[in-house]
């Protein structure tokens with residue numbers, strides 16, 4: 001359940017990133033807002049890793065989500081570095097990819113939950 005909440009928060013934070021990126025390009029306070037949204041994605045990414053570890057031990061689930069969460073967090077760090085370095089040609093598509101991956105992760109945990117509920 002915590003894992004699902006963490007992935008929902010992560011997806012919402014990643015949905016906000018391109019919105020604040022648009023503000024960054026069009027308004028004077030946009031840069032600060034995009035930075036805040038980047039911190040949001042970073043924080044929620046860490047929460048996602050913690051939730052995946054807790055779902056494994058003591059939760060008794062599979063360790064696989066830890067791999068997904070850690071890989072995702074690694075890409076988030078790369079995204080932040082690319083944003084600071086202003087490498088827009090990679091930064092913008094990676095942002096879109098991160099959002100797509102997050103939606104995919106969310107649909108996977110929802111599907112697993114549905115299967116577990118049907119088995120009960």
Ligand code: HEM
Pocket residue numbers: 014017018021024025031034035037038039041042076079080081082083084085086087088091092094095096098
């Ligand atoms: C589709 C989503 C995104 C788009 C379209 C986007 C776009 C941009 C653009 C246009 C810039 C300005 C680069 C420049 O000044 O030349 C930027 C900067 C930046 N972005 Fe993003 N971004 C996205 C997602 C993200 C995400 C998910 C993160 C963090 C996880 C992030 C972190 C940053 C950072 C740290 C900067 C540097 C801000 C600064 O210099 O103050 N971006 N982004």
